[in-house]
Amino acid sequence: MSKIEYTSLQGKSLGYFALLGGLALLMLIGLASAYYMEHHGHYVTGMSNQIVWGMPHVFAIFLIVAASGALNVASIASVFRKKIYEPMARLSALLAISLLAGGLVVLLLDLGRPDRLIIAMTYYNFKSIFAWNIFLYTGFFAFVGAYLWTMMDHTVYRFKPYAGFFAFVWRLILTTGTGSIFGFLVARSAYDAALMAPMFVIMSFSFGLAIFILVLMASYKWANMELGDAVVSRLRNLLGVFVASVLYFTAVYHLTNLYATQHHDVERFLLLDGGIYTGIFWIGEIIIGGLVPLALIYAPGVKNCRTTLGLISTMVIIGGLSKIYTILIAGQAFPLEIFPGYEVSSTFYDGVINSYSPSLPEFLLGLGGVAVSLFIVVFALKVLRFLPASLADSVADPHSAK
Numbered sequence: 001m002s003k004i005e006y007t008s009l010q011g012k013s014l015g016y017f018a019l020l021g022g023l024a025l026l027m028l029i030g031l032a033s034a035y036y037m038e039h040h041g042h043y044v045t046g047m048s049n050q051i052v053w054g055m056p057h058v059f060a061i062f063l064i065v066a067a068s069g070a071l072n073v074a075s076i077a078s079v080f081r082k083k084i085y086e087p088m089a090r091l092s093a094l095l096a097i098s099l100l101a102g103g104l105v106v107l108l109l110d111l112g113r114p115d116r117l118i119i120a121m122t123y124y125n126f127k128s129i130f131a132w133n134i135f136l137y138t139g140f141f142a143f144v145g146a147y148l149w150t151m152m153d154h155t156v157y158r159f160k161p162y163a164g165f166f167a168f169v170w171r172l173i174l175t176t177g178t179g180s181i182f183g184f185l186v187a188r189s190a191y192d193a194a195l196m197a198p199m200f201v202i203m204s205f206s207f208g209l210a211i212f213i214l215v216l217m218a219s220y221k222w223a224n225m226e227l228g229d230a231v232v233s234r235l236r237n238l239l240g241v242f243v244a245s246v247l248y249f250t251a252v253y254h255l256t257n258l259y260a261t262q263h264h265d266v267e268r269f270l271l272l273d274g275g276i277y278t279g280i281f282w283i284g285e286i287i288i289g290g291l292v293p294l295a296l297i298y299a300p301g302v303k304n305c306r307t308t309l310g311l312i313s314t315m316v317i318i319g320g321l322s323k324i325y326t327i328l329i330a331g332q333a334f335p336l337e338i339f340p341g342y343e344v345s346s347t348f349y350d351g352v353i354n355s356y357s358p359s360l361p362e363f364l365l366g367l368g369g370v371a372v373s374l375f376i377v378v379f380a381l382k383v384l385r386f387l388p389a390s391l392a393d394s395v396a397d398p399h400s401a402k
Contacts, residue, residue, distance in 0.1 A: 004087045007389045009223055011382035023375040030368015033361035034109035046357045051332040055358035056110045059366030062207065062324045063103030063373060064137075064178060065200060068171040069208020069242075071096035071144060073235075075171070078147075078164030084234055084396050087388040088216065089164075093148040094386050095212055095377060096171075100140055102373030106366060129181050136174045143167040152384070175204045182327065189266035190331035195256065199249040203323065206242035210316035213239065215377060217306060219387060228393035229304065236309055240297035243316060247290045250323075266334050269353070270326070277330035280322050289319010329356055 009016070037045055047054040074089035074096075076082045085092075108117055124131045147167040150160040179200030182191040213235050220227040254271065257263035270281060293312045302308040333354045381387060388395070 004395070005389045006090065006385035007225075007387055008383065008385050009219070009381045009387070015222070016378075016382070020375065020378060023371045023378065026371035027368050027375060030106075030365045030371065031109070033364040033368065036361050037110075037365070045359045045362050047362075048354070048356075050354040051329065051356045053328050053332060054356065055362035056106050056365045056369075058321060058324050058328055059369050060103045060106040060110070061178065061328065062321055063099045063106070063369055065175060065204045065324070066207040066211055066320070067096045067099035067103065067140070067204075068175040068201075069204035069206065070099055070212050071167065071171050072205055072209055073212060074147070074151075075164065075168040078161055079168045084231065087391060087396055088212075088231070090148065090151050090386045091216065091219075092212060093144050093151070093167075094380055095215060096144050096208070097141060097148070098373045098376040098380075099208070099211070100137065101376060102369040102371075104137060105372050106369035109365060109368075129177060129184055133177050133181070136170075136177045139170055140174050143170045171204075172201060175201045182331070187336050188331050188334070189263060189337050190270065190327070190334055193253060193256070195249065195253050199246075199253060202242065202245045202249055203320065206239070206246050206316060207320040209235065209239050209242055210313040210320070213313045214310060214317075217310060219381065220391065223387070225387070226390045226392040228391050228396055230393045231391050231396050232306060232309065233304075236297060236303075236312075239312070239316070240294060243290060243294050243297070246323075247286070247294070250285070250290075269334050270330055274330060274333075277326060277333060281326045281330070284322025285319050285326055288315050289322055293319070332356075 011017075045054055071092055073085050074092035077085035077089045077092075120130075120134055124134070126132070143163070144167050147160070147163040150156050150163045176197045179197040182188075183194055183196035185191040216235075217227065217232075219225075254267060257267045270277065272278060274281070293315045296302060296308055296312050333356060335352060335354070
């Protein structure tokens with residue numbers, strides 16, 4: 001592979017400033033939504049004392065999970081020594097940091113009082129997976145930041161393989177920790193599964209790569225730079241593997257629950273009788289986010305169509321949000337099983353399917369987190385050299401990856 005020259009976006013056009021302005025407006029709207037919910041109380045949301053994690057958490061968890069997966073391109077380049085991915089490693093690391101920042105902003109604003117973060121940072125209960133995640137998130141920023149430094153500063157370039165390896169290991173730990181939040185909640189019938197941890201890891205690969213593909217293609221199209229078919233084809237095939245893997249883990253998760261009699265009720269709720277949750281599972285998660293993208297990725301008629309690849313990536317993102325919604329909201333909607341094997345009856349929601357309708361402020365807060373992530377990326381691409389000047393086939397030689 002020839003030496004890669006990196007460049008930054010010119011960022012002088014009206015369209016660039018309109019994009020930055022639009023993202024800044026979404027950020028302000030998200031901030032105003034957080035203030036509205038904090039000022040009036042959470043009764044203005046769809047959340048309750050039964051469903052305590054709502055739409056903002058769906059966006060936050062999706063962004064945090066996708067952040068780990070966005071680093072996948074850089075990890076393949078440095079850890080697995082696939083040279084065709086190396087020119088895109090800087091953008092991969094930038095996107096990973098940006099997505100995590102956007103997700104954490106949503107979580108911070110949803111605390112009601114952001115100063116409560118001080119408690120989470122100064123008092124630790126190491127029996128809680130939530131306490132572990134404070135270290136996992138800050139560690140991710142540190143490791144990926146150091147990795148990015150070794151890629152952009154030639155005086156420390158020799159440390160890049162080591163920084164890449166540690167960032168790779170830490171991202172796996174981070175996503176395992178996020179999945180373990182649900183796996184350790186044994187009182188929730190839909191969560192209590194060790195498979196949650198590895199499933200979140202493979203989910204991150206799929207969601208993060210879909211976002212990376214959209215950002216990469218949009219950046220090169222808007223900057224009028226060349227993006228070769230070799231790179232696009234590799235990313236397309238890799239996305240197909242990850243989408244298929246998510247479907248596989250989803251099938252194993254539900255089949256495992258169906259094998260255990262104690263989980264038959266929650267499985268019937270999720271797969272058949274859950275109303276809107278069942279519809280989101282089958283239509284949003286399985287069809288839009290899984291089967292259709294998988295068919296389009298390997299369909300010969302649209303194999304080289306980049307518009308189709310953009311549509312595929314968008315559907316994977318929609319499916320990812322649907323999957324997080326199913327896991328998070330549907331898992332809380334199903335009644336708690338506090339006394340397994342016994343029938344419980346009282347006036348306090350025992351055995352009752354909990355209802356949840358996301359409010360507009362919740363949705364806008366989530367979009368504000370997405371806007372934070374994209375604003376960081378768009379601004380950073382202008383001020384620093386993250387993009388290869390060309391990713392033509394002659395530059396990113398596919399044979400060098402073998």
